[in-house]
Amino acid sequence: MREKFLPLATVGVPLDRPNVDTDAIIPARYLKTVRRTGLGEGLFFAWRYDAEGSPRPGFPLNMPEYSGGKVLVAGENFGCGSSREHAVWALMDFGFRAVIAPSYSDIFHNNCLKNGMLPVTLPAGEVRSLMDALLAAPGGKVEVDLSGQTVTGPGGDVHPFRIDPFPKRCLLEGLDEIALTLSMAGEIDRYERERRKATPWLFGDLAG
Amino acid sequence: MATLFRKIWDLHAVKSHGADALLYIDRHLVHEVTSPQAFEGLRLAGRAVRRPGAILAVPDHNVPTTPDRASRIEDRESREQIEALRRNALGAGVALFDISDPRQGIVHVIGPEAGLVQPGITIVCGDSHTGTLGAFGAVAFGIGTSEVEHVLATQALWQKMPRQMRVTVTGGLLPFVTPKDVILAVIAKIGAAGGTGHAIEFSGDTIRRMTMEGRMTVCNMTIEAGSRFGLIAPDEVTFAYLKGRPLAPSPGHWDAAVSYWRGLSSDPDASWDREVALDAGALEPHVTWGTSPQDALPVGGAVPDPESHADPAERARIRRALEYMALSPGTRLTDIPVDKVFIGSCTNARIEDLRAAAAVVKGRKVAPNVTALVVPGSGQVKKQSEEEGLDRVFLEAGFQWRLPGCSMCLGMNPDKLKSGERCASTSNRNFEGRQGPGGRTHLMSPPMAAAAAIAGRIADVREVVR
Ligand code: SF4
Numbered sequence: 210m211r212e213k214f215l216p217l218a219t220v221g222v223p224l225d226r227p228n229v230d231t232d233a234i235i236p237a238r239y240l241k242t243v244r245r246t247g248l249g250e251g252l253f254f255a256w257r258y259d260a261e262g263s264p265r266p267g268f269p270l271n272m273p274e275y276s277g278g279k280v281l282v283a284g285e286n287f288g289c290g291s292s293r294e295h296a297v298w299a300l301m302d303f304g305f306r307a308v309i310a311p312s313y314s315d316i317f318h319n320n321c322l323k324n325g326m327l328p329v330t331l332p333a334g335e336v337r338s339l340m341d342a343l344l345a346a347p348g349g350k351v352e353v354d355l356s357g358q359t360v361t362g363p364g365g366d367v368h369p370f371r372i373d374p375f376p377k378r379c380l381l382e383g384l385d386e387i388a389l390t391l392s393m394a395g396e397i398d399r400y401e402r403e404r405r406k407a408t409p410w411l412f413g414d415l416a417g
Numbered sequence: 418m419a420t421l422f423r424k425i426w427d428l429h430a431v432k433s434h435g436a437d438a439l440l441y442i443d444r445h446l447v448h449e450v451t452s453p454q455a456f457e458g459l460r461l462a463g464r465a466v467r468r469p470g471a472i473l474a475v476p477d478h479n480v481p482t483t484p485d486r487a488s489r490i491e492d493r494e495s496r497e498q499i500e501a502l503r504r505n506a507l508g509a510g511v512a513l514f515d516i517s518d519p520r521q522g523i524v525h526v527i528g529p530e531a532g533l534v535q536p537g538i539t540i541v542c543g544d545s546h547t548g549t550l551g552a553f554g555a556v557a558f559g560i561g562t563s564e565v566e567h568v569l570a571t572q573a574l575w576q577k578m579p580r581q582m583r584v585t586v587t588g589g590l591l592p593f594v595t596p597k598d599v600i601l602a603v604i605a606k607i608g609a610a611g612g613t614g615h616a617i618e619f620s621g622d623t624i625r626r627m628t629m630e631g632r633m634t635v636c637n638m639t640i641e642a643g644s645r646f647g648l649i650a651p652d653e654v655t656f657a658y659l660k661g662r663p664l665a666p667s668p669g670h671w672d673a674a675v676s677y678w679r680g681l682s683s684d685p686d687a688s689w690d691r692e693v694a695l696d697a698g699a700l701e702p703h704v705t706w707g708t709s710p711q712d713a714l715p716v717g718g719a720v721p722d723p724e725s726h727a728d729p730a731e732r733a734r735i736r737r738a739l740e741y742m743a744l745s746p747g748t749r750l751t752d753i754p755v756d757k758v759f760i761g762s763c764t765n766a767r768i769e770d771l772r773a774a775a776a777v778v779k780g781r782k783v784a785p786n787v788t789a790l791v792v793p794g795s796g797q798v799k800k801q802s803e804e805e806g807l808d809r810v811f812l813e814a815g816f817q818w819r820l821p822g823c824s825m826c827l828g829m830n831p832d833k834l835k836s837g838e839r840c841a842s843t844s845n846r847n848f849e850g851r852q853g854p855g856g857r858t859h860l861m862s863p864p865m866a867a868a869a870a871i872a873g874r875i876a877d878v879r880e881v882v883r
Binding site: 226227228230232233236237238240241242243244245254255260284285286289290291292293294297312313314315316319320323324373375385386387390391393394396397400401404407408409410411412413414415416417 | 535
């Protein structure tokens with residue numbers, strides 16, 4: 210069982226850059242862990258800190274107005290690059306529970322859903338207006354309601370979003386997807402038997 | 418009527434709900450960085466690995482590339498990850514090409530080498546460059562760690578059918594123009610997010626003439642265009658590559674396998690959601706100037722001027738990239754000096770890549786301002802290179818000759834750029850900090866990187882060899 214996704218009403222944190230890659234979200238040197246926790250300290254490291262390790266004052270994650278925000282508002286193609294799930298773990302460890310962006314890389318999008326984090330896709334114009342509102346008046350609140358599939362901006366503006374029914378259910382109920390698939394083991398067995406007949410050369414043991 | 422991708426997908430659908438399918442996964446590669454949490458998740462839930470015989474494990478990202486690595490690895494966390502991989506593989510009965518195994522190497526290089534990547538299969542790895550393996554006409558894709566855990570437990574994965582894109586490349590390549598230049602040009606054309614949500618099949622006579630290694634270079638970088646899946650229909654080149662490899666179909670199964678493989682291609686009337694054509698006949702060697710793989714230009718070009726762009730977002734992006742790269746608009750690419758040269762990675766560290774680089778290097782010297790290293794993609798590539806004397810060519814020119822691994826591609830093992838250093842690299846990502854915090858990356862082909870090492874700056878390889 211995972212944590213269920215509950216409605217959010219929190220400070221929105223703007224990150225006004227397109228193509229934010231997962232190397233930027235969490236640099237490779239933080240991937241040398243065998244755990245899922247504790248990655249928040251490396252989140253956006255190169256943007257949060259300068260070469261001496263001091264926080265850069267202008268970066269949103271360092272600004273007191275945005276502290277405690279659980280919703281990140283980002284540019285297009287968010288999470289591109291490496292498949293590292295550490296990017297999602299780092300965002301969650303820092304406190305984020307949802308991202309709002311015009312588009313995501315496919316792998317990052319999947320990784321969010323598997324961890325109980327909601328990637329909301331809104332049209333570019335609507336993300337722009339949320340971003341501008343949060344930049345103009347830091348500390349503005351954003352509400353995310355997954356059941357009703359809406360985002361409400363600081364000005365009370367309501368933005369409906371789409372999500373496939375299956376991931377929605379998994380998020381809301383905190384379902385364990387592996388358990389669901391394991392309940393279909395009979396069908397997988399059957400498939401495997403047929404495949405073994407059709408392509409027997411694929412069933413040798415790679416360990417020899 | 419169906420695309421090749423669709424056919425393989427349908428053959429593997431254990432069940433489907435609309436566009437979602439539970440896909441059976443034929444083969445699974447794991448490495449030390451994205452798998453520990455997956456194995457741990459299984460243990461915590463009391464679950465077993467369903468089909469250990471379908472999995473191959475290898476340490477590659479973290480491993481140092483210096484000769485003392487078998488006896489000691491300085492970095493404690495890296496050592497722990499490599500040990501965890503070993504423990505997890507041995508515990509589950511999974512094949513392991515361990516750090517001292519002559520078959521060890523970069524995961525996307527060793528799978529094909531062993532012959533386990535075959536037409537018509539589904540294959541996954543917790544690594545975004547798994548699309549490389551689609552070069553064999555397979556549905557090959559990168560997954561996250563939770564998905565790794567899911568495949569370990571069930572040998573299957575829920576996936577949404579991607580849209581279908583075809584990229585047709587035509588024309589003979591000029592001398593010193595390589596598959597790397599082809600894919601850099603494709604990415605520049607469609608953009609770093611141009612393939613998002615799509616599977617990309619590469620076709621056309623240029624692709625058909627490529628060797629398997631060249632095709633892998635092309636498919637390797639589909640993820641840099643946003644697409645998780647690149648693939649190329651198998652043909653005689655594919656079959657010849659596979660024949661006799663240790664994990665290829667045995668002689669008893671070979672004919673049946675080949676006749677199955679021959680049926681694997683897109684139907685002539687298959688429908689595509691998007692089609693892109695590239696005439697490669699006049700293509701020049703390409704180099705990137707920015708911090709996205711789409712920022713590639715022919716080597717004769719100059720650093721672009723952000724102010725010449727109409728779109729304010731693109732203007733801001735280019736400005737930021739130039740600031741990070743410490744470049745000014747209008748600078749000719751061939752006037753950019755480099756500090757390091759890296760010939761390696763799953764994009765360009767196979768034997769043909771090293772031969773092409775060695776041919777440029779032979780009888781020349783690395784410029785005094787440059788540190789240059791060659792990191793073979795696998796133990797097999799290293800061995801063959803040494804049999805052919807390529808190591809001597811590199812060493813005599815002043816290159817370092819290393820042990821196989823991801824090395825300077827990603828800045829998580831001892832091979833990294835220092836802040837402010839500039840590198841001519843045959844890898845696939847030029848993101849900020851990718852090769853080390855503050856490092857600056859220019860992507861290019863092996864002959865172009867070799868030329869940069871000799872010239873001490875980005876150079877047109879055709880002028881260096883003249
Ligand atoms: S060589 Fe680079 S891109 Fe390839 S698997 Fe290793 S780190 Fe990833």
